[in-house]
Amino acid sequence: MVEELNEEIRAAISESGITKKEMLKKLNDATGVNDYYVPEYLFKQQNIKIAVVGAVSKVGTTTAAITLCNYLASIGGSVCYVEANESGHIGMIANANKEMKVKDDFIIYKGVKYLTLSSQSEDEYDFIIYDTAEIKTKTINAIKANFDEIVLCATTKPYEIDFYKRALDLLGETKVHTLFSFADEVIKKKLKKQYGELFFSEYSPDLFDDRKNIDVWNKILEKYISKNTL
Secondary structure, eight states, X not given: OHHHHHHHXXXXXXXSOOOHHHHHHHHHHHHXXXXXXXXXXXXXXXXXXXXXXXXXXXXXXXXXXXXXXXXXXXXXXXXXXXXXXXXXXXXXXXXXXXXXEEETTEEXXXXXXXXXXXXXXXXXXXXXXXXXXXXXXXXXXXXXXXXXXXXXXXXXXXXXXXXXXXXXXXXXXXXXXXXXXXXXXXXXXXXXXHHSSOEEOOOOSSTTOTTTTHHHHHHHTTTTEEEOOO
8 A cells, every 4th residue: 555655656746747537547446436527627717798799680699609608518617698688589499499498587408507688697607698689889888898708790791891890880999809600711811801800600500519619719718718737
């Protein structure tokens, strides 16, 4: 027993150290719990409020908000989605998806809690994602004042870009992360040259696909999330 402990100490202080896999095995052996959980990601603070807004309606705002929620839940974050608009989309989605569990005035699905503006919740979360739908003059001040990050969803056709410009004018000097959908490579280069740093979303027919736009979400949220080096 003593020699075994000495061997573990020597391994721990060696240049290579003890690997995460070895450490997990020791935890499993010591506790009798299989697959002892060590989070892959760490979240630096709680209740990060993110507004996902649309330059106009029908630009993928709800899809972006839900896929963001599912990605964060997939890496161990506690996540809440708030339907901060009057679309009623979440209720329709729940009616069409019998796996979504409706409890009182909220829905839980794949680790994400879905609320409407009238829902009551006193829980703490790592991230709260607000789907605010189309940006409007009457809501712009609230968006500027109450959120840690703003994701602005837009599309790229010539008659749609005017809505994007209008949204930027409303937001003024407020920092936003623009997420364009349905853009080919030529359009991407043109938009980047004109507007600077932009993001482009992947096609996401599955609202709950937690693998979509991973690089985008990691870049936008890099100051809140870090890899666990344990």
